[in-house]
Amino acid sequence: MTRTHNRLLSLAGLAIAIGLGAPACDRGESSSDSASARLPGPLNLPANRNGQVPALLSETGIFTDLQTLTPHPALLAYDINVSFWSDGADKKRWIWVPPGRSIRFSPTGEWEFPAGTVLIKHFDMPTDLSRPEVKRRLETRIVITEAGGEVFGIAYKWRDDGRDADYIVRSLREEIPVQAPDGVQSRKWYFPHAHDCLQCHISLAGGVLGVSTRQLNCDFPTPDGRLQNQLLTWGERGLLKPRPRPEALSTYPRLAAAHDSSRSLEDRARSYLDVNCGYCHRPDGAPGEFDARYETPLSKQNLVNGPVLIDLDLDHARTIAPRDPSRSLILQRIDTLKRTKMPPLARESIDAEGVALLREWIESLQP
Ligand code: HEC
Ligand code: HEC
Structure with a gap:
């Protein structure tokens, strides 16, 4: 969907609202303005929760190649120390911060994100227990920050052929067949709607749940292939202010994975x-x-x-x-x-x- 197409859709939405007799008494930002507000930069995403959401993941510009799941070069891949349990799914994560803006870093607690920060989490389900590389694409979820520490969420469900993903209009459950040594098992998967996101991504917890010092304090490959503590990488790229100090890294908290026997x-x-x-x-x-x-x-x-x-x-x-x-x-x-x-x-x-x-x-x- 092109931007013009989106604008037409939001005008159509407005026309329907007027057609239903919605009183035209809103003197604030008109709904057509807020619905057409898009993020600056390369991603085709709404800047606020009333904005028009592209119907297909391919239209968001997040991935330049959906087959290989190659992210737009402006996105930065990251990983965290301890993942939220998601029914056995594997996850990949990326972040985009508006140019010239930065995240307010703090060694503990929650960080403060500038409005318009985009976080992306992609879910795959391993579907053959004896061959971990065999996976089915499930979902790509997006969290976008608004001014004042609130966030909103968007989710796309991958089609069975894995070629594109559709915006999730209402939540649903699906059975995912998984090949086990003793036969086919069935795993349930819950595809959440945008409303569900806000039950967990609450502003009391800063909206963004897994991007903090204790989660990012670990080594991960930089875009040019060096293995380095992510807090340093994010600092070098201007994403964190103040910049985390290399000599302080060992004093910062670091979450311990369940299988990490070096931790208590x-x-x-x-x-x-x-x-x-x-x-x-x-x-x-x-x-x-x-x-x-x-x-x-x-x-x-x-x-x-x-x-x-x-x-x-x-x-x-x-x-x-x-x-x-x-x-x-x-x-x-x-x-x-x-x-x-x-x-x-x-x-x-x-x-x-x-x-x-x-x-x-x-x-x-x-x-
Ligand atoms: C999305 C928010 C949310 C998350 C995440 C969550 N809980 Fe809860 N929890 C609730 C709500 C709401 C209640 C009260 C309703 C109920 O008891 O079922 C509750 C109640 C409880 C209670 C009962 C407290 C009491 O004193 O009776 C326990 C124990 C609990 N949760 C444990 C957990 C554990 C352990 C986890 C993580 C594995 C967890 N919760 C994750 C929302 C949450
Ligand atoms: C049951 C609670 C829960 C629900 C529902 C949920 N999330 Fe999350 N989400 C989490 C937790 C916990 C993390 C951080 C840990 C992790 O990434 O494994 C997270 C992380 C994320 C991230 C990475 C950025 C961050 O906050 O760390 C994105 C993007 C995301 N979720 C999108 C969504 C979207 C979009 C929805 C709704 C369609 C959604 N989530 C629903 C619990 C939830």
């Missing part, structure tokens, strides 16, 4: 809770007394022996009961697909590795 069990378990739960479970966030954020010291997280609001009929339930996984509500909420499951949406299967990690940690705690 406690670090790994608390990293898991930070990434999977901490954007909702923090002060003034979701119901519950605990703070799942990694940078809150364990003694202040209200996790171990922490009081619970809803005990799920468990005797002496605690947020975490040392040495007792069956009374530890955190584990009971992760190790289930029932109505009480956590996170409450966009999770269709149990993260066996995550459950094992938390169980091991709980069993190691002194009562």
Whole structure:
């Protein structure tokens, strides 16, 4: 879809609104202006949540070649220390910051992103357990920041032939066949609509959830192929102000992956809770007394022996009961697909590795 075409579509939308008798009393920015506001630069994306969204991923300009998933050269690929559990999918990530603007860096907590920053996350599902390179393209998701720390989301669902992806008009579930050694398994996948994004990408957590010092503090290839700490790479490219200092890197927090045996069990378990739960479970966030954020010291997280609001009929339930996984509500909420499951949406299967990690940690705690 060309820009002119988009503008025609938004005019058509306006005409329909007038046709339905919408009162013309809005004296602020007219809806046609805000709907046609596009980001500056190479990407064909709306600058605000009312803007017109291209119907096809190919029209956004994010990838210059959809077959090879080659990103536009203005995008920077990045990776994070600990991924959110997404039903076994593999993910790739890119960022674009408007020219001349930068992200406000801080060694801890959330960074502040300039309006018009674009973050892209692409999901593939491995569909043959004996051949990890065999994958099915599922989704490409986009988060765009607005002024004031709010974000909005857009998602595209890949077509079965993998040639292009369509804007997701309403959320849906689909069964994905996966070849296992003992036959074909079926995996459920939830394709979220733009409304769903905002249940997790909340402004209380800064809107952008996985771009922080503790997540990016690791080595990743630069565009010219050097392996370097991403915080330095982003600083060199002018994306971070103030620039992270090389000599301070070792003092910055760094999340620990579940399988990283060089880190303590406690670090790994608390990293898991930070990434999977901490954007909702923090002060003034979701119901519950605990703070799942990694940078809150364990003694202040209200996790171990922490009081619970809803005990799920468990005797002496605690947020975490040392040495007792069956009374530890955190584990009971992760190790289930029932109505009480956590996170409450966009999770269709149990993260066996995550459950094992938390169980091991709980069993190691002194009562
Ligand atoms: C169940 C919670 C949840 C939902 C729903 C969700 N996300 Fe996310 N998303 C996350 C978490 C947690 C991260 C950071 C960790 C990661 O990337 O693995 C993230 C990261 C991202 C990123 C990378 C930038 C960032 O914030 O770190 C993009 C882009 C993204 N999500 C887009 C979307 C879009 C678009 C939707 C809706 C269609 C959506 N997400 C729905 C939890 C969610
Ligand atoms: C999208 C926001 C969101 C995310 C992400 C999320 N939760 Fe929750 N959580 C809620 C809401 C809302 C409730 C209250 C409703 C309910 O109890 O089901 C809740 C309730 C809970 C409770 C009950 C608290 C009490 O004292 O009774 C526990 C325990 C819990 N969550 C654990 C987790 C864990 C562990 C994770 C990460 C794996 C997680 N949650 C991720 C929103 C979230």
